[in-house]
Amino acid sequence: MRTIQVLNVRWFNATAWYGLFLARLLRDAGHATRVITLPGTATHCKAVEWGMEPLAMNLNSANPLRQPGLLRALSSFIRDFKPDIINCHRGEGFALFSALRALHTPWPFALVRTRGDQRLPRANWLNRFLYARAADALIATNSRMAAHFTNSMHIPSKQVHTILGGVDENIFTFDPVGRKRVRHEYAIPENAFVFGLLGRLDPVKGHRDFLRAAGRLARQGCPLWLLILGFDANHTSEEVQSWIDEEGLRDRAFITGKRTDIAACLSALDAGVIASRGSETIARAALELMACKRPILSSNVGVMPDIVAQDALFTPGDIDALACRMFALMHDPQYRSQLEEQQTMRMRSLSSQEFLRRTLDVYEKARLQPGNIKT
Secondary structure, three states, rough: OHHHHHHHHOOHHHHHHHHHHHHHHHHHHHEEEEEEEOOOOOOHHHHHHHOOEEEEEEOOOOOOOOOOHHHHHHHHHHHHHOOOOOOOHHHHHHHHHHHHHHHOOOOOOOOEEEOOOOOOOOOHHHHHHHHHHHHHEEEOOOOOHHHHHHHOOOOOHHEEOOOOOEOOOOOOOHHHHHHHHHHHHOOOOOOOOOEEEEOEEOHHHHHHHHHHHOOOOHOOOOEEEEEEEEEEEOHHHHHHHHHHHHOHHHHEEOOOOOOOHHHHHHHHHOEEEEOOOOOOOOOHHHHHHOOOOOOOOEOOOOOHHHHHOHHHHHHOOHHHHHHHHHHHHHHOOHHHHHHHHHHHHOOOEEEHHHHHHHHHHHHHHOOOOOOOOOO
């Protein structure tokens, strides 16, 4: 199958990762695959790093004088490449390719819209038309988004598919040697219980809530340690360190900054916490933790209720509930065992090959829609 992944995403965020990881899986499985990115962006650089040979085009330009030239360039590229599927991961790209398709009907490719944004699209007539008529298939990265498509936008359920993504098991797997090395690096005792939070230092990731819950447990005598696997964003390391000091955790909580040995760092943990107050429509960190066989606790945002059991979830910002679940994970072997078993079973459907298989199944059905079959 010949596919184009349209990734007009400025930052290498979860949406960009989802589309680029999918493109790499398609390529490695022998499918002719091209990626369209914005020039000079982090997503473009990552696509180059992964050997995807991306086509850089300014799809987000609002200048009407540039639109005719952009449409001509896209038309030429499509005629040369002859894709079976064009998958748009952002709204601007979807609108452009919808227009392009309308101008050149019939055009023998299927148009797919993947929606990994935390914002639900407005249920107005224009969006209903675009999502129901212009797209041959819709892929939602969580069940909340899928339900919005069918219940609020009244898009036929046969057109809507939920694919949570997958994880690269070649990179993210439990590393016993790395675990020992990282714990030694931070002078963590061998028998210590280590919680970790993986994510950029940003208010949406809930670092303050995580530290408050941990501080409460530490004051009650719980022998926990913390690794904060993240780098400066809207919070600085100095700011987060001040919260660590405020909670009395200076000697047993560490900010790692950017690391290249993420799998080893995750393996050094005994459990992960997703304390996010929003986002997580594509739970990359959660999947990486689970692939490294680390049980996780999570706020019930985004895709997380689709991934972990109800008794591992808590309401965002509920310090009491988070502290209670952290305590149980440390001291209740049955609770820990149940979480590990549930998450191990869940990972069977979240492998990279299952991600690829389910996506190809959607592509094949979309390609066979009337008007998309090549002659």
